[in-house]
Amino acid sequence: MNYLAHIYLSDEDDFIKIGNFMADAVKGNHFEHYPTGIQIGIRLHRFIDSFTDSHPVYRQSKHRLHEKFGHYSGVIMDIVYDHFLAKNWKQFSTTKLEEYADTFYKLLQSNYDILTEKTQNALPYMIQTNWLVCYKTLAGLELILFQMDHRTKNRVNMPAAMEDIKLFYAEIEQEFFLFFSELEQNCKEELLKLKHEFRYNN
Template sequence: MNYLAHIYLSGDNDELKIGNFIADGLSGNKYSHFSSEIQKGILLHRKIDSFTDTHPIVRKSKKRLHPRYRHYDGVIIDILYDHYLAKNWSTYSTHDLNDFAQQFYNLLTSNHDILPEKIKHLLPFMIKGNWLYNYRTLEGIESVLIGMNKRTKNQSKMNLAIEDLQIHYKDFENDFTTFFEDLRTASLEQLKTLNR
């Protein structure tokens, strides 16, 4: 899953949110200097990724993309699924999405010193483009896909995935809706395990 889903699945625990968000900026087991709650967030992130990568519905979604994008199909699906979460936000949360996004940016800004360098570099772009909020529109997703393609020096062709999204829009949305219920359940179970 992509940024919005990871943050959402952390619940109301700010340190858990930070850990879940920064996990991709850390390598291996180099996180023992963080608080225990941030460490739980990192472990939750990894569990979410593992669950997502092996889920049959996600594999079905990726299969629609694989011939064109090959090993980038998983990255694209993560982004597309965040679109459906943002678009249908009121189904999953009572908080306004833009307020949720701004509160999270403020949380990261006030904890800037502890963020990994990779995340410190990413954060200004994320805030300026209000990524979490703009995932809800096709234009917002297209902008993210164009940016991701540039990061791969135009080798991934991820910028073209907006076409695949439009062609298979309902199929991807149905996949997301079913999968996300499974993921929410699995995340809650993992949180219980981490809090024992």
């Protein structure tokens, strides 16, 4: 899963959201100096990644792109699944996606000093392109893939995946719903465990 799903699955706790969002920029156990909520968010992020990568439905979606994009098929499918979350946002939240995204950007800005350097560097561009909202259209999805392709060391022309994404669009969307319902339930359970482990009552 990509940014939008990680944020959404963090419940309504600001620090857990921040930790989950920036976890990719935190390596190993180098997070113990952060506030407890951020530590939980980082741990939750890693749980989500592990659950996603091993899930047969997600793997089926990813397999549709693997022949052409190899290792990057997972990177692409993470973004595609976020597209379906954004597209169907009304089924998951009563808050408009635009409002939800704007609130999160402001949360990052108000906690700027605690963000990793990588996250700080990415934040202005993320806000400028309104990344979290951009996902919800096919044109926005293609733009995000183009931007991601430019950020990778070995460019693989990620936007070319749009051909297969459109070809299998209905099937992948159905797979997303099957997978995400399980992910959401498992995240709720994992979050309760983490809060108990850290004695976190926020």
